[in-house]
Amino acid sequence: MGKLKVTNTKLQDVKIIEPTVFGDQRGFFTETYSDRDFKAAGINYDFIQDNQSLSSQAGVLRGLHFQRGKAAQTKLIRVVTGAVFDVIVDVRKGSPTYKQWEGYIISESNHRQLLVPKGFAHGFVTLTNNVNFLYKCDNYYNAEADGGFSFKTPELGINWPIDFNQAITSEKDAAQPTFTEFEKNNPFVYGEI
Template sequence: MKVTETKLKGVVVVEPQVFGDARGWFMESWSQRKMEAAGIHVDFVQDNQSYSAEKGTLRGLHYQLNPMCQAKLLRATRGAIFDVAVDIRKGSPQYGEWVGVELSAENKRQLFIPRGFAHGFLTLTDDVEVQYKADNYYAPECDGNIRWDDPDIAVAWPLAPTILSEKDQKAPSLRERAATSLNFVYEG
């Protein structure tokens, strides 16, 4: 397994070792021992899966407030996505900065996003399945989102989104959320 730090401290790309032969291939999608050796200590409690039928579907930017915030490990098991993490921890030297990584069934990359980050993805192909692990349970009362096209964040999406939920279309900016509800604090 290869773990590569992105420009956002704590957000890492995980590239599993893939073993292939005439039958196909095998890989470990999760190994707590190997992740801890790479400095990632997390206990996942929930697995999630989503399906998006059309290219251009955008989901995000989402987060869970404390005390139910979540770290996530994501991968595309069918198709391809542009996966984005945004630092929303008050006091962070990288506050409001983002990183994006292409995850696909072909490249088998995964993205680990620690607590205190908003997350979203854009489908780059039709028929996309995304699976992710979370280290805390989903709590609707702690659910939040930020505009996918917030000019202060300025994510460079690789194509224009064509399908968004009503919730994501009406999401406030990071500045509006920070003034009213964000409760993530950078702890160095």
Template sequence: MRVIQTKLPDVVLLEPRRFGDHRGFFAEIYNARAFRDVGIRSEFVQDNHSLSEKVGTVRGLHFQKPPAAQAKLVRCGRGAIFDVAVDIRLDSPTYGKWVGYELSADNGLQLFIPAGFAHGFMTLKPGSEIVYKCSDYYAPETEGSVRWDDPDLGIGWPKAENPVLSEKDAEAPSLSQIKSPFCWEK
């Protein structure tokens, strides 16, 4: 597995090794020992799978507050997405900064997003499927969100003529309108 550091030191892009032949490929996408060896110590307890039919579907930017804060390991099983992590840890030197990467079934890349970051994505191909691991269970009472197109964040989303959003995501507050429940630890 190749580990690619991002401009947000705690967010990591991972490229699992693929072994291909005339049938297709095989890749080991998660191995607790290998992840520990590269410094990812999150224990994952839940796997989620979502399908977005239309190009330009936006989901996010979401997070769960402590005590149910979640780290995520995100990959795209079919299609392609632009996946984004935003640092929302108060006092962090990268507070309000973001990284975004294309994750696709073709490139096999995965993004590790620790707790303390908001996460979201936009679909780039129809019928995109996203599969991700979470380090804590879904707890709706701890849900939080930040507006996907918050101008203060300046996320470089791909162009979409008519983004498809849930009502909740369309009404999410900007980062400046929330009190982040996360603090940066040196």
């Protein structure tokens, strides 16, 4: 039924997906995911787990996260309510865009989805209250493979739209290693994931 607009980003293999939205005075309708349409657009992943997070306040900062090894995940993310500034970092050693980041506004009103491939760290900060954030994943959650590094990454120059002293974070995210520490044992190699 729907058509997809797929836009490549400056980060190798990352895509912004915009489904067709049919709106009128009642509201709107859109197909958020159709395996057939995504595969026809060249997005060939078998998503097997859906996750949802609720962030009740603006200023919630989650990330930067990934899963290692055979548990690495490609994610298709979208926002159902509210808005976020979504950040991804290419951590695949040898990639043409290694250590580069991009930030995107993903919101209920723009209907954008973001394809975050394996080998990218991912995080976001909420720009509104009551953000419902959905993730489709092509691999199951694995606590033993869970990893990340600090959102405070001066060596990467990420321009978060928030004062870190005002950010609402988990203890786990606040205690993540620096990117420099992560890089010493970085398991991601471009072309081997």
